[in-house]
Amino acid sequence: xxxxxxxxxxxxxxxxxxxxxxxxxxxxxxxxxxxxxxxxxxxxxxxxxxxxxxxxxxxxxxxxxxxxxxxxxxxxxxxxxxxxxxxxxxxxxxxxxxxxxxxxxxxxxxxxxxxxxxxxxxxxxxxxxxxxxxxxxxxxxxxxxxxxxxxxxxxxxxxxxxxxxxxxxxxxxxxxxxxxxxxxxxxxxxxxxxxx
Amino acid sequence: xxxxxxxxxxxxxxxxxxxxxxxxxxxxxxxxxxxxxxxxxxxxxxxxxxxxxxxxxxxxxxxxxxxxxxxxxxxxxxxxxxxxxxxxxxxxxxxxxxxxxxxxxxxxxxxxxxxxxxxxxxxxxxxxxxxxxxxxxxxxxxxxxxxxxxxxxxxxxxxxxxxxxxxxxxxxxxxxxxxxxxxxxxxxxxxxxxxx
Numbered sequence: 076x077x078x079x080x081x082x083x084x085x086x087x088x089x090x091x092x093x094x095x096x097x098x099x100x101x102x103x104x105x106x107x108x109x110x111x112x113x114x115x116x117x118x119x120x121x122x123x124x125x126x127x128x129x130x131x132x133x134x135x136x137x138x139x140x141x142x143x144x145x146x147x148x149x150x151x152x153x154x155x156x157x158x159x160x161x162x163x164x165x166x167x168x169x170x171x172x173x174x175x176x177x178x179x180x181x182x183x184x185x186x187x188x189x190x191x192x193x194x195x196x197x198x199x200x201x202x203x204x205x206x207x208x209x210x211x212x213x214x215x216x217x218x219x220x221x222x223x224x225x226x227x228x229x230x231x232x233x234x235x236x237x238x239x240x241x242x243x244x245x246x247x248x249x250x251x252x253x254x255x256x257x258x259x260x261x262x263x264x265x266x267x268x269x270x271x
Numbered sequence: 272x273x274x275x276x277x278x279x280x281x282x283x284x285x286x287x288x289x290x291x292x293x294x295x296x297x298x299x300x301x302x303x304x305x306x307x308x309x310x311x312x313x314x315x316x317x318x319x320x321x322x323x324x325x326x327x328x329x330x331x332x333x334x335x336x337x338x339x340x341x342x343x344x345x346x347x348x349x350x351x352x353x354x355x356x357x358x359x360x361x362x363x364x365x366x367x368x369x370x371x372x373x374x375x376x377x378x379x380x381x382x383x384x385x386x387x388x389x390x391x392x393x394x395x396x397x398x399x400x401x402x403x404x405x406x407x408x409x410x411x412x413x414x415x416x417x418x419x420x421x422x423x424x425x426x427x428x429x430x431x432x433x434x435x436x437x438x439x440x441x442x443x444x445x446x447x448x449x450x451x452x453x454x455x456x457x458x459x460x461x462x463x464x465x466x467x
Contacts (some may be wrong), residue, residue: 268464
């Protein structure tokens, strides 16, 4: 039972932090405030996390892991790379929903990362694995005969950069377009250009 | 002479603000600090700008106007839309140089914009004109016979989203790739897919 209770406390700290960071910002949220909102002692907090930054890192890691899992499922559920990429494009809506409330927190952290090399290394660098993922996917697509022998790295970066651009616009300008449709049409145009 | 001196003061406030915002952040920079660094009185500051926000807005507007001018020149210097788009892709390096030092300030302001509808309307909304610009450009490319009859809006958004994604990555991760090359290769892939 103590084990279970401890896991619940851990989860409650994460949920409380997510909500406070989104509402008031990362900078403006202190450990004391998190403890009060989660109804735990400071001792309990530091039993679970060495710092506020560690809480943020676990939230970010959870978001990235969720994204990873979605991409893997999309790959496994489909029989060709173009199908997999189209299925991934269809997930943009879900990604928006997961990321939307966290946007102010992400922006705030990027601001810190742009000023601090250590923050950069631990928080922004993980996105690079998505680059490797898409490059590998294009390589597979060439090998299975779906794509012309395009440059896998350049094409992977095209897809990832497009996705990042749509994500940023969709978060900053939700009413500016039907971003799910923008994603799907853009991916279809890219696929059309590289498919045999 | 007073007119000239007044213009010099205006320019000096802008330059001082640009440098302080980039170094210490928008939030952390006060009007008093700007006046001290620019060696002017508070009265002189408020003669030129109603607020710190107004200084930021003029800096942003200047950056957007410069981008506009570069795009117009690229269009006028070329005889076909694909050539114009390739020339615009070649300007990414210059855009990075102009935007690079301002990144922390942009991020900080986006954070505010994501929390405040008024800040949003005056600072982020102007980017939408680039969408209209690229949609018009694709339409022209179809009319001149360079492109297949693609959806101009979807294709314009593909190009703009890709450019925004590259810009964000290039600013946050300058060492992650040769971003000028990424831009050119990506644009070539897009053009290849839509060209007749």
